[in-house]
Amino acid sequence: MIVKRAVQLQPNQKRGLLMKTRTVVNTIAFLTLSTMLMAAQMQMPASTPGKSKPAEASSAPKTLTGTVSDSMCGAHHMEKGKSAADCTRDCVKKGTKYALVVGKKVYTLDGHEAELDKLAGERATVKGSLMGEMVMVESVAAAKKMAK
Numbered sequence: 001m002i003v004k005r006a007v008q009l010q011p012n013q014k015r016g017l018l019m020k021t022r023t024v025v026n027t028i029a030f031l032t033l034s035t036m037l038m039a040a041q042m043q044m045p046a047s048t049p050g051k052s053k054p055a056e057a058s059s060a061p062k063t064l065t066g067t068v069s070d071s072m073c074g075a076h077h078m079e080k081g082k083s084a085a086d087c088t089r090d091c092v093k094k095g096t097k098y099a100l101v102v103g104k105k106v107y108t109l110d111g112h113e114a115e116l117d118k119l120a121g122e123r124a125t126v127k128g129s130l131m132g133e134m135v136m137v138e139s140v141a142a143a144k145k146m147a148k
């Protein structure tokens, strides 16, 4: 009888200890998560300057002329069997954004996707406000062909 009791007691004690350990782990995980969230919130205003200063962004429209591509391929399209236009359209269908390749720079284009689609792989003049490497597109036009 005594032996039986001792055996019955042990699992209970073990479970109690396990529960305590779990609570501590959960508390640590929660604290870590909330610290991370706080850090992310503090970083957000800096990473989205356009939202905190919309006047500044819209007051400085830029005109860029380059080749319409996608932000994944940039200046070099990965699918070799396809034309630049087809590759761009395919990449955009897969969820990539349109991009404008200007020299060595690749600007991601936001907005006016239907017009950009018509000019995929061709040279275009894009007007819009610049936010880092991103252009909020205001207008798209085919670029005048350069004499070669």
Ligand SMILES: [Cu+2]
Pocket (backbone or CB within 6 Å): 070, 072, 073, 077, 078, 079, 087, 088, 091
């Ligand atoms: Cu592509």
